[in-house]
Amino acid sequence: MGSIACTPSTAKRSPSATVSTPTATRCSSCPEPIRSCGEICVSNAGFVDEPGRSMRLDQLISGLNVTNATPSVDLASIRVCDVTEDSRTAVPGSLFIARAGTRDQGMHYIEPAIQCGSVAVLTENDSVGHIELPMRSKVVLLGCDDPVRVAAQIAERFYDHPASKLICAGVTGTNGKTTITHLTHQLVEGAGVRCGLIGTVEIDDGRERSRASMTTPPALELSRTLATMHEHDCKAVVMEVSSHALDQHRTGAIRFAATAFTNLTGDHLDYHLTLDHYRSSKAKLFASLTESGLAAINIEDEHAQFMIDACPEGAHVVRCGHDEHLDAWVRVEDESIQGTRMTLHTPLGVFEAKVPVFGAYNAMNTLQSVLMAQEVLTRAGVPEADQHAAIQQELPKLKLPMGRMEHCESVGDDLTVLVDFAHTDDALRSALSGVKRVLRDGAKLWCIFGCGGNRDQTKRPRMGQAVAQFADHIIVSSDNPRTESPSAIIDQVLAGIDPDRRAAVQVQADRATAIHDAILDAQPGDVIVITGKGHETEQILPDGRGGTRTIHFDDREHAGIALRERRMRFPTADARRAGAS
Structure with a gap:
């Protein structure tokens, strides 16, 4: 019997839906129901998740290291209309990929995925022999050595290789990824090239912007998003590429035309366990460069050469820094809390502009953003002269992403309050x-910070030490303690602060109170930096029973409330805008 793609008349896809035994559903092209026992109309089954998108199973896995554990079924007779790793989103016609997660095993969800209509299941070869399919099931069982890597290849194939149709630019490093992707995105779009964006804060698919749930999406979601970008006429995409994503091969099927390395410091060791593994995961981005692709490397970082060594032969490595003998360099001419006048030297030209960012690290972020934008625009066919003019025009208009040195005060306030995502010691x-460099004489620097629970504990004392090095007033509070005791986390932070600085330290585990009290206690002209959560709008707290509870919490909202109270309480306060020059 030949394969026919058909759409069940009542099946729906809902990522948030709970798994339940579906009622019998009829395909619009077939009289047989899809039964809750798992037996399905294999020859006709299919759910067109997106109109017209479907693929024969034999074509989907052709040439991949995948074996068929149910050889009695003709793979050419099966039409796959959806690929998923989440049993809750499985629908008739799905290929369910049962992979091992960091906390759970995909094998546990094979049965509900089949109940929801999956026509095929892909899992590890070692697990195939332990899977019992429902009686009379015609579901195909597939095996491979590495479901995570194969999932990335299948995703690209199912969505018609969207990554190959876009100029892909990726940024990795411990800090700075979000800023560089956002600045690059603005520069490329400012030159008239439609560009997608994927990162920690948001996703821009060329038509709509949405909140991101993680830095780099899983492979299936990533390819689906890239396909949407291509459909929306994007020519390029710039994305943050996290160490988790690289280690889990989420971008394993993508060849990057442009990459950037920001820095590497101790973080995520709860996942990677060693710095060597963390570094090796980061280096995978540069191994995935096209032969002539750009690698914009912060040569001032001690791990820079390791990233350069990972680049393929023929890659265009640009060494970046502040030294004027490098391939690309930036010089800060003047800076204030409102912006930095800088000179940027790149292989394609020199730029002089006042950019609305401050700090040496943001000058470097700007330089690498310009280099990335130049590579993308060159590949998009924009002449160098037009590139230069567009970038020069856009530099003074650049905006940092949400929660990155974001101002909370208004013109009438007498102090500066900044919210930033900084959550490592570096x-x-x-x-x-x-x-500190832009503080006015006599102004004091306040810092409110905490450390995340159930995450890398080794950085906690280092974070305390880093804050004590620069802040005049230190308030140790809670970030997202999760299942850990907030007071235990705070004790680990305090262990890194020199006893001689303890007089400058206040402990207030309640983050809302910490923000409120600092803003009310600060003197006119002071600067308060609230770090750790940035753009986040939730706080994850222990529930007292070994689990967690999540509450709405936005640093910017709490800062705004306290600033309004300060204006009411001190109506005659000096109304100059904060103590940074």
């Missing part, structure tokens, strides 16, 4: 040293 050191 990021705190960069952010606070940048603020």
Whole structure:
């Protein structure tokens, strides 16, 4: 019997839906129902998740290291209309990929995926022999050595290779990824080239912007998003590429035309366990460069050469920094809390502009953004002269992403309040040293910070030490403690602060109270930096029963409330805008 793609008349796809045994559903092209026992109309089954998108199973896995554990079924007779790793989103016609997660096993969800209509299941070869399919099931069982890597290849194939149709630019490093992707995106779009964006804060698919749930999406979601970008006439995409994503091969099927390395400091060791593994994961981005692709490397980082060594032969490596003998360099001419006048030297030209960012680290972020934008625009066919003119025009108009040195005060306030995502010792050191340099005489620097629970514990004392190095007033509070005791986390932070600086330290585990009290206690002209959560709008707290509870929490909202109270309480306060020059 030949294969026919058909759409069940009542099947729906809902990522948030709970798994339940579906009622019998009829295909619009077939009289047989899809039964809750798992037996399905294999020859006709299919759910067109997106109109017209379907593929024969034999074509979908052709040439991949995948074996068929149910050889009695003709793979050419099966039409796959959806690929998913989440049993809750499985629908009739799905290929369900049962992979091992960091906390759970995909094998546990094979049965509900089949109940929802999956026509095929892909899992590890070692697991195939332990899977019992429902009686009379015609579901195809497939095996491979690495479902995660194969999932990325299948995703690209199912969505018609969207990554190959876009100029793909990726940024990796411990800190700075979000800023560089956003600045690059603005520069490329400012030159008239439609560009997608994928990162920690948001996703821009060329038509709509949406909140991101993670830095780099899983492979299936990533390819689906890239396909949407192509459909929306994007010519390029710039994305943050996290170490988790690289280690899990989420971008394993993508060849990058442009890449950037920001820095590498101790973070995520709860996942990677060692710095070597963390570094090796980062280096995978540069191994995935096209032969002539750009690698914009912050040569001032001690791990820069490791990233350069990972680049393929023929890659265009541009060494970046502040030294004027490098391939590309930036010089800060003058800076204030409102912006930095800088000179940027690149292989394609020199730019002089006042950019609305401050801090040496943001000058470097701007340089790498310009290099990335130049590569994307060159590949998009934009002449060099037009590139230069567009970038020069856009530099003074650049905006940092949400939660990155974001101002909360208004013109009438007498102090500056900034919200920033800095959540490592290196990021705190960069952010606070940048603020310190632009403080007015007599102004004090306040820092409110905490450390995330159930995450890398080794960085907690280092974060305390970094803040104590620059802040005049230190308030140790809670970030997202998750299942850990907030007071235990705070104790680990305090262990890194020199006893001689303890007089400058306040402990307030309640983050809302910490923000409120600092803003009310600060003197006119002071600068308060609230770090750790940035753009986030939730706080994850222990529920007292070994689990967590999530509440709405936005640093910017709490800062705004406290600033309004300050204006009411001190109506005659000096109305100059904060103590940074």
